[in-house]
Amino acid sequence: MVTLKQLAKELNVSISTVSKALNNSEEIGEDTVRRVKELAELYNYKPNKVALSLKNNKTKTIGVIIPNILNRFLAKVLFGIEREATKQGYNIITCISNESLKKEKESLQLLASGSVDGFILSVAEESQINNEVEHFKRTIQQGLPIVMFDRVAHDVMCDKVIVDDFDATYNATKALLAEGRKHIVFISNINDLSVGKLRERGYNKAILEAGTLEPTVLKIKKRDDHQKKIKSLFKKNKSIDAVVAADSSSGIISLNTAVNFGLKVPKDISVIAFASKSDSNHTLPKLTTIRQHAKVIGANAAKLLIDRIQNPSVGDVKTKIVKTSVIRNKSTL
Amino acid sequence: MVTLKQLAKELNVSISTVSKALNNSEEIGEDTVRRVKELAELYNYKPNKVALSLKNNKTKTIGVIIPNILNRFLAKVLFGIEREATKQGYNIITCISNESLKKEKESLQLLASGSVDGFILSVAEESQINNEVEHFKRTIQQGLPIVMFDRVAHDVMCDKVIVDDFDATYNATKALLAEGRKHIVFISNINDLSVGKLRERGYNKAILEAGTLEPTVLKIKKRDDHQKKIKSLFKKNKSIDAVVAADSSSGIISLNTAVNFGLKVPKDISVIAFASKSDSNHTLPKLTTIRQHAKVIGANAAKLLIDRIQNPSVGDVKTKIVKTSVIRNKSTL
């Protein structure tokens, strides 16, 4: 990489002259500016980012800590973050916590020593289970802003972007009741997460409000054989006529299993799930989905963070709710 | 963030003494070392990464340019890269080219100005279609090593990690022939990519070798309605008794469509697809898959790159082939 020094030497001027010329300073003579720019162009000079970071005490880089990149929703949020960040001239350093508290702490530590201007993250499962938040508080106190999305730690004062999980599930369940469904089950493999719990509560509320019905909840653990669990639920409860799934996998498997059992979807049974567009393409009939607008969530998180980086003085933290929307396909009436 | 300067001031010693003490230099007195370390501990001192980068002309950061983070295979490779990089003390800056040549060029440019020590990337679709490779060559010439994986540009001299696409599809097709299948179709929505073409060729070779059979190839475009395309193929060709899918989506939709048409899988029709474990869980019966070992690919790419960063002098480039393996499930005999 060519540096200002080398350009200066070759042009027989000082380093600062070169710097000013390239930054269109009024101070420098037209002629010099032209000469400098030509040579810079020739050598494809680009200012060294690291030097700038050191000088400005700004890296123009955002640390993103994602629990699991193989989760479609999280991957999509990352996509949204990356796009917005790039648009605003920021890079993103990605760390994957793998749902581990230890890795989350380490990533935070490592990047906090000058590598980034702030963080966007979704709390790791282990951290949520243990309700560990000290590492977040410490980072914020160090002067590095954090924006949390989806899985947030409520007792940490920072900007947040969340989804209307409770309302969405409540409304979805109500809609199934309105279809005339009598035995609506809730299936989830994310019950350890804050969002999973919210979704369950939304379902419960709707069921209990209906008066005569009892909630049926199937919680699937990571280690379980998802297909087996769902199959056996269906076998035991022949009366099931609707499924609310807290995650795409549960939704897809429920629908496929129902079809496999000879049930007609949506005549005999309705399925609705938190899932994305491509998920709904992977079932026949296409799955009715609750969309979380992951990209929008990502973009919002990036906007909030960059805003805070650029205006560190503003005191009050914001919580942005990105509303879900229901895309009706053929798996519901 | 606390700096050496602040520590030095508080301890009434010089900056260099503090630096040496923290780096366990023999020069410094035991007593001083202890005092320095205690204070550093107290203030949670961490050396500033940016300053170190500037000094050492090494960022310990890898630039990763991924065409599409929503592609499960690519996301998994990213996971593998991240894990290996972290293990070796490197961070990754992630850019998403979104299959665009322009974005790919920009990301390369941007990060090449000091932000990273090298690149891992998979070539964007647009770049492959236009056979654009100049930007890669320029970057390498600048002294920044590149490792390409999966979709590689053959005429760029750099380390590569690829999959045995041709052989894998050839063998899969042979296996279906061995089952006694007579009308095997090839379905792909990645035909513009180098890997897609290789897979098609593997299929063709096996079919033609069989002598009496004709290849049937369905190429799906991004914009197409995948379900519709596949349904109409099945309608037109009642004799289809096996599918080789170049991507997971084509595989899943094929299987579901067949089931929907009342065909028994695998009695009436076999399906095999390039896909991952979780994909195979999303069909009933479970999909027989060709696994690409994405995480291994990622880890290998990271190893190759870090190796080259640390030994820039070594001349010859390597190409690592990560063999696929077939996981037999219930969608084949």
Next chain:
DNA sequence: GTGAAAGCGCTAACAA
């Protein structure tokens, strides 16, 4: 055993 100084690449206040 400790400290001063130079230098990584850049910008900006100040001098000439």
Next chain:
DNA sequence: TTGTTAGCGCTTTCAC
């Protein structure tokens, strides 16, 4: 209009 200097945080050589 151009150049000198200091400084961002750190390491390292060389004096003391």
